[in-house]
Amino acid sequence: MHVTIVVADASHEKYAQAICDMIEEAAKHRGTGIAKRKPEYIREKIHKGNAVIALEGEKVVGFCYIESWQGHKFVANSGLIVHPDYRKTGLAKQIKSKIFQLSRKKFPGSKIFGITTILAVMKINSELGYKPVTFSELTSDETFWKGCESCKNYDILCRTERKMCLCTGMVYDPAKEEKMKSAAGKQKNGSWEQFKKFLKTQKQRFPVKKALYPKISKILHP
Numbered sequence: 001m002h003v004t005i006v007v008a009d010a011s012h013e014k015y016a017q018a019i020c021d022m023i024e025e026a027a028k029h030r031g032t033g034i035a036k037r038k039p040e041y042i043r044e045k046i047h048k049g050n051a052v053i054a055l056e057g058e059k060v061v062g063f064c065y066i067e068s069w070q071g072h073k074f075v076a077n078s079g080l081i082v083h084p085d086y087r088k089t090g091l092a093k094q095i096k097s098k099i100f101q102l103s104r105k106k107f108p109g110s111k112i113f114g115i116t117t118i119l120a121v122m123k124i125n126s127e128l129g130y131k132p133v134t135f136s137e138l139t140s141d142e143t144f145w146k147g148c149e150s151c152k153n154y155d156i157l158c159r160t161e162r163k164m165c166l167c168t169g170m171v172y173d174p175a176k177e178e179k180m181k182s183a184a185g186k187q188k189n190g191s192w193e194q195f196k197k198f199l200k201t202q203k204q205r206f207p208v209k210k211a212l213y214p215k216i217s218k219i220l221h222p
Contacts, residue, residue, distance in 0.1 A: 003061060003091060005098050008051040015053065015060040016042040022063070022081045027152075029084075036150040037079060050106070052099045054082075054091060061086045064099040068107065069141035075103050075110045076144070080121065096124045100172075109174060113138050115167035122168060129177055130170040135162060138169050 016039035023037055045051040045065040054062030061083040068075045077099045082092045103112050114130070115138070116122060122132075138144075145162060148154050157165040 003054050003056045003086070005052060005054045005062070005094055007049060007098075007102060008046040008053040008063075009049065010047060012051075012053050012060075013043045013046050015063075016040075016046070018060050019063045019079075019081065022060075022083060023079060025084075026081055042079075050102075052095055052102060054086075054095055056086075059083075062091050062095045064095050066099065066103050066106070067144070068110070069139040069144050072107050072110050074139040074141070075107045075112050076114055076139075077103060077112065078114070092120065093124050093127075096121070097128065100128050104174070111174070112172040113170065115165075115169050117166050117168070122170065125170045125172075128172060130172045133169050133171045135164060135169050137171060 019042050020037055020039050027036065042051075042063075042065070045067075046053075050067075051063065051065035053060060062081060064077055064080040066075055067078050077096065080092060080096060080099075082095070100112065103110070112130070113133075114121075114125060115135075116125075145157070148157055148165075151157075153166050
């Protein structure tokens, strides 16, 4: 198996119908929420450079695209699909990682979110830094929720006034991630400073072989 995963461009628009067929077949197989998409919609995503496609030769074997909502405040990696013959090969994870990187590049300040019923996708999302959230923390854009109308579970979403469904909502918030990294960095730097103070104290309190002075000095004054 030699699969290439690339950002889709105009040369890949010819695969739009095949991608729609894969999405529809997957929805039938799972019996749960994958919203149908039309070829025109897929072609639009490809044309704008907002999609990732996996190919083996001339055969499309995977796909995922980006949607944006509320002035790019939220973006979603939607329509993740893998050909049945290529499932359980790690391909879904590779596609998801590629589309996530593309989303971070094109929309660096946006929250990246998704809703899914698939445990494997939840696991991949978690590894990328997504956190489970209530639906109230997702986009309020009506266009997004309208996309759920073709899902067989849409009546559940309506009955719960869009508070819950069979899908789990997950969000990657870059602002929160930066705060966590900053806090972790400060903690790490704090520990390092404490260690250097310890070395200084030890050097002052105890005689140290001259051969060790350059090594200690290099640590204290890199």
